[in-house]
Amino acid sequence: MKLPLVKAGIVTCLTFSLFNGQAFAASELTNACSSFGEIQPNVNPSYPQINCLLTNSALKAEIPPEVVKAVATQENGEWRQFNDAGKPIKSDDGGIGLMQLTDKRGYDQKKLENDIVYNIEAGVEVLSSMYSRKDLPKIKGAGRKVIENWYFPVMAYNGTKPVNSPLYQETGKINTNAYQEEVFAEIEKQSYLNDSKLAKYPFRTSDFQYDRESTENITFKMLEYTLADQTHDSAYWFKAGDKVVTTIDVRIRKEANTSSGSNTVPNGTNLVISGDFVYDSTKINKFVWYPVQTEDQKVKGYVSSAYIEKKQSSPVVPIKDTVKPVISGATSKSIPFNSTFNAKSSVKAKDESDGDLTSAIRVEGTVNTKKIGTYNLTYTVADKAGNVAKVTRKITVYDHVKPVISGAANKTIRLNSSFNPKTNVSANDNADGSLTSKIKVTGTVNTKKKGTYTLKYTVTDQS
Missing domain, CATH: 2.60.40.10 (Immunoglobulins)
Structure with missing residues (x-):
């Protein structure tokens, strides 16, 4: 990850004012994970300890840990700061350590190389600063704890270049090779164990302006989205006494691991959180375990954070938009031979949810003003919910x-x-x-x- 240029005013206070003004000194982060042992110089901490460092750093910055851990995995799949010889890991493009930060003004390169806590905190700070950018889209009504609302900050962590466009400009298909798409696929794989799908954005190619052959950043034409699917709050803010519900038929383990005995409860079972989460001891699982009990207290144990969500007081039913946009100005007309004619002139489209969609109108058919006759034009426009409006127009060329x-x-x-x-x-x-x-x-x-x-x-x- 190439670190963007950070303003000096932000950088100079990095050590003392990380995470939106809330200080989190290295000793505090280290103490939060002290149960895993003392961090040794030029030695990679244990996998659970790195899991703890990433999680607590994310929580302090009010970033879903699912997002931070997926970014760390995308940047450094093995979660390592040092190679086998104890040397700091560096990529060919200069990325340093676990979070693959590139040396930039205001960051201590030696600490980025040799201090894994500093490396993690710096990476999380950069990601947090991307959320604060005003030129990046957000989900309407969503906050920092909503995982899907970090789609564009994650993109910006790697760079808002054409290579990371959510859609291929030429075809309109999803760019699955985009950095943020790979990170969000990692969230689904590791934090939800492929049993939940994150909500998708209703992207259109007109939402983004860029030249694929250029190195200039993408310009975002749409800065607020409404998602039709249910979004996902991070599972890491549950406290003792919170009520949650299972999302699949799930095993309640006697211990916080996947090999201990278990009792299976069905999808939709109400559970009560009975304490703080704990980390998995393996080098595979990136989720955490919550101590829980059923409401009747007959079943107690640990459940993976991948399989629980906040219990809603009433079912959340997404409001589906079924109203088509309205195309106006596309009435049939006659025009003189050899005159000038623009098929989109005075034609507009408006949607009650999305507003002005004039720029998204597509026209099929042509008019040859040098040839007398009647021509058919078809005007089509779709809103974000997929409702399509279509109008057929006759243009008569007369002499x-x-x-x-x-x-x-x-x-x-x-x-x-x-x-x-x-x-x-x-x-x-x-x-x-x-x-x-x-x-x-x-x-x-x-x-x-x-x-x-x-x-x-x-x-x-x-x-």
Whole structure:
């Protein structure tokens, strides 16, 4: 992870004012995890101890630990600060240690390399600062404890470059290779053990402006989203006495591990938290264990944080938007031949939930103003909920300009001379071109008899 340039005012107070003004000195974080032993220089702490350090650092910053641990996994899959020789781990692009921070002004590089607590705190501070950015989208009504609301701060931790666009600009498909998509897949895999799916954003390609060939950052056109699916609060803020409910048929373990005896309770069982969470002792599991008991106190033990959620006082039923957007201004019309026509001019779209969707209108069909006829255009627009509005419009290209007959002037000819009434007479039309061959002549001239004769020349275009 390449660390963005941090303003000096923030950096200089890093040691004393981490996490939005709440001091968390290294000794305090170390003390929170002291039960795992003393941290030794240039030696990787045990896996549960790193789990503890990441978790407590996240909680102090009011970041879901699920997010911080997934970022740490994405940056350094083995959760290591040092290699086997005791040297600080560095990536090819200069990323340092567990959180893969790049040396930037205001951070102590030696401490980033040799102090895993400092490395973790610095990484969490950077992630927290990304949440505070005003140019990154958020979920309407959601706060810091909602996991899905960290989608864009996680993206920014790695960089808001075109490579991390949530959608492929060309196809509109999800960019599963984007940094934040991989981190959120890691959350589903490790923190929810693939039994829960995080809510998805209703992205559209028009939400993002960027040039894939450029190194410039993405500009976010949509800064607030409403998610149709249920979002997920972090499971790490439960306290003794809190009521939770199981999300699957789950085993209540006698000890805080996956190998001890258990009693199975069904999905939807109400449980009561009976104490603080504890860490898994393995190097595999990244979740924590909560001591719980059923409401009748008949079953007691430990349950994985992956399988519980806050008990709701009443079921949360997402409000589904079924109202289509409205397209206006796409009425049928007639336009002159060879005039200028813009299919989107004066056409607008509005949705009661999403507001102005004019920029998202798609038009199928074309109008050739150089060819007389009637053309069909189809206007389509979709809102974030997937409701589609469609309007068909007829555009008629007409021609009201008469053809022009040339060369049919009055003239005098000799008696007994030869006379062809169509000689040097021509006709042209603005739309049809030459119509000389279609000229009709009414009347005759008798060159053997003196007198004045009247000829009438007529030609008709396709209109």
